[in-house]
Amino acid sequence: GYGRFGLNYNSDAVFNESQIDMRMRINIDGSVETDSGITFGGRIRLQYDENTVSDNDSDGLVSNDRAGAQLSPAMLYATGFGVRVEVGNANTAYDSVALMYNSEIGYLDRGFGDPNGNYFSFNSTPYGSEEINRMGLFVSYSAGGFNGRISLVDPDQTGAVIDEEELSLSVDYAFGQATVAAAYVDNAAGVENAQALFLGAEYAISDAANIGLLYFDYDEDLDANDSVRVTLYGNYTMDAITFKGYVATDDQDGLANDTAYGLGVDYDLGGARLSGDIHRSYAEETIAGLGVRFDF
Template identity: 30%
Template sequence: MKKVLFATTALIATAGMAAADVKLSGYGRFGLLYNETPGTTGGVADDEVSLTSRFRLNIDGTTTADNGVTFGARVRIQGDSADNGYTNAPAFSAARFYAMSGGLTVAAGNILGAIDSMPYLYHGSVGLTGLGYANVVTDFGADEFDSAGPSRSGVEVIYEADMFTVHASYSDPTSTTVNNQERAAIAGSATFSGYTVALGYQESDFGGDVEFVAIVAGEVGPATVSGAYAQDHAGNDQFNLGLSADVAAATAIQAYFNHDEAAATEESYGIGFTHDIGGGASLRGGVASLNGDTRADLGVLFNF
């Protein structure tokens, strides 16, 4: 009788484990970073050359209900080093919760954000660290998944069907005591014949936030080319041309040119490379000019 009870208990426990799933994923990176105009720490100028590193661990938990709806949540643990040589200990992000059925996803908490999730928004990013990400035409003036510490709370709805995606998001104006301004955004994209077209619009109480974004991307010969345009709520225009291409069996290059009316010198550009060394690891580096400020990096990134 005891054996039957033990066997029944084990079967029930196994069934519960089969219904739920917890996955770990992420990456680590480390290398050298050069900044022609470094900041200051405690009134003392930082070094132009410093070590740079990042550890990122995603924890995803999901379960599927009897009606077929998948419920899930993600939290992230991330730690970075600053260009002043100091290292920030890994910290937990706020959680993103979601329910998913077919092509429909409803999420709440630390949301992805409709604008920041637009396809090819980050295309052309260079180097190990992104070197300031001057190629991102939104200037991060929209809701996004906050990797460390508290974040604005929001809700979002994503619908994907064949070649089309529609993503709407809203962040709660009472989610924090400081950033209590409201954001509401919607973005849509379509992919056909190897080309992607995406449009996004945002209403925001943040004066410098992006208002409108348009992106077109596709394959041109051996390269993938993208063009992105954005306008912020102050009326400043920004456009970016991005490129990525395989130049050898394990080597690819990335490049961008950006024109931003709100920037000091208006123009930024960069070029970088990625070389696959196997096992999910790659050697990466790049150089960029951000409004006349030269930055460069070189190092290794490995996925796990």
């Protein structure tokens, strides 16, 4: 698991512009390796984020709402010989592809060059009311620098609710100093005809410097949500300090500005990192953060 905490600033916040942001995540895992070489296991995630209602009732008021750490649904898996199968609260092919989140910066690992649109992924908190009977399947295969994945998520496997199954596919390949990746998702997040395509490439200029280019195309029946986003990012490491930056463009209707960008600095504490980040959003907000992230 990991922990992170720090200060977060948003120039356009309705109430306090500066707040403390924190998360603690603990993965509760169990597994057994069989004589046949196949490992079976499972995971339930325990997570707390600040300012989050964990136990909400139906009245739309805050009365009796409560806030504590939350438990995810479980994911079970079998793995061996380069193949991994996941069932339940499974990862998805689209969300698991390489490079997709590499433009993120700061102790919150965020940025406006992230994927657009909605799609399923491992759910860190309980399923919401529309997905109580959700069931996911995921299969991946790895060999050398190659990874391929396919996943299917049925938001309601009982069939009582009419809905669409999300299907996604992804591949990535690392060779020498380069990594390339592609992913596709249909009926994204269970929305009929919602589709997203991702293409990405990263190149290691040297041991200390990387540069990458990401392309996201999200398309659904409701045109107002359509967007093509292109993200260029890079990072450079000098001793304990890593500089990071990105610039992203998005053609979605209604954005105040079709360009967003951000700069970040990480300082390696030898087992943790101190990170600062500052962004200009599509809504022309200034967003900044300074905090610590540690893994245990």
